[in-house]
Amino acid sequence: MSTLKRLYQKNEEIINYLVFGGLTTLVNVVVFFVFNSLLDVQYLIANAISIVLSILFAFFTNKKYVFKSETITTQAWLKEFLLFCSFRLVSAGFDMLSMWILVGGLELDSNLAKLATQFIVVVLNYFFSKWFIFK
Template identity: 45%
Template sequence: MKEVFLYIFFGGLTTVVNFVVYFIARDLLKTDLIVSNTLSWIAAVLFAFITNKIWVFQSKTQGIIELLIELLKFVFYRLLSFGIDMGCMLLFINVMHLGDFLSKLFTQVFIVIANYVFSKLFIFKKKTVSSKESTKE
């Protein structure tokens, strides 16, 4: 239960990062929807990787190769959710004519759930010790 709470907490902060960067890019830098959403995704992924690795899933990696593999898996699954994010944003804004804020909010709720499943099942899996390894100790 602690893990779910931490994921929701840091997922909420990741969403804040996503929103802030999106609206800074869109309103201050005057970028279009795709550029704004891409920049916000990059910032959110970097923030989420660090917080998920350290505090949510407390993943321990040994060596740079293992860390890079974990990061690449994280980015791969976040690219999947980015496709969902971008598709939903384009659908909600361009087809359904919802505003940016509401579209971003609806999309992020779904993305947080999908990313938890990806992280739990495929990225930050707990390493199991085989019975053969445990008898050696």
């Protein structure tokens, strides 16, 4: 077995999280950019829209590809979804507060502020997903 394949198998969950976390971040940032910069939607509203869409994207990709969580009943699926959304709302609160401080208070460019907040959000979301949701 190749060294690269062994390395992937040993760290599959983290690698997959980084890949799909990166894609989730991309969804979040691109949707924010489109609404805020192209459609001229106020930055906090654009941020809320981007968060909601990225949460939905993240739930399905994390469930299937990262944590490989299988739920047999609708009730179990709903519990996982509600837990996921609940914890993501914690990181969304951080995201919204950070944007308000960075853009509204410090007057940073909204797109740069959005990128800056995403680094901490990704770490928070991995921790919440790993230890509280898809266990």
